[in-house]
Amino acid sequence: MKTAVTICSLAMLVSCRQTVVENAEKTMGTNVEKTDAEWKAQLTPMQYRVLRKAGTERAGTGALLHNKQAGTYTCAGCGAELFASGEKYESGCGWPSFYQTSHASNIAERVDSSVGMRRTEVLCSNCGGHLGHVFEDGPQPTGQRYCINSASLGFKEEDRISRQAQRSELRARRRASGQGAHRE
Numbered sequence: 001m002k003t004a005v006t007i008c009s010l011a012m013l014v015s016c017r018q019t020v021v022e023n024a025e026k027t028m029g030t031n032v033e034k035t036d037a038e039w040k041a042q043l044t045p046m047q048y049r050v051l052r053k054a055g056t057e058r059a060g061t062g063a064l065l066h067n068k069q070a071g072t073y074t075c076a077g078c079g080a081e082l083f084a085s086g087e088k089y090e091s092g093c094g095w096p097s098f099y100q101t102s103h104a105s106n107i108a109e110r111v112d113s114s115v116g117m118r119r120t121e122v123l124c125s126n127c128g129g130h131l132g133h134v135f136e137d138g139p140q141p142t143g144q145r146y147c148i149n150s151a152s153l154g155f156k157e158e159d160r161i162s163r164q165a166q167r168s169e170l171r172a173r174r175r176a177s178g179q180g181a182h183r184e
């Protein structure tokens, strides 16, 4: 019985990954139609090399590698939301790493056999930009490591304005109660 359950969940996992890959190949880059020249004009040379030519930035060099601010990681090509700051972890591999994505519909995956290895490439499903690869050596509970080039990422810091508004409201309330006490 236990074996049957295991086989069944394995089969589900396999078919799930299959769907992701098929889905990736169907939807990749269909929402943003830009010529190569337009991408070149919009992106920095490093962003262009990574996003449009599936390049890899040098390990340990990415601007967002050690970023610990709260917010959302976006696609540097089209702005699609890709990962939440809470999903990032220090893997020590030299590239920003995430153990899962809460924006799965914006992430596409496909098999990459380019360097004599079978790897799973990770792309932005909105513009087709290359982000990095996903490996199966991440932390629990997912066991996954999305190894993403910093150059292909943007970062939106959590809404500072709403936090400031909350703080000034709190100050106003404190002032009001302070004056109340004074009058008594």
Ligand SMILES: [Zn+2]
Residues within 6 Å of the ligand: 075, 076, 077, 078, 079, 080, 124, 125, 126, 127, 128, 129
């Ligand atoms: Zn994109």
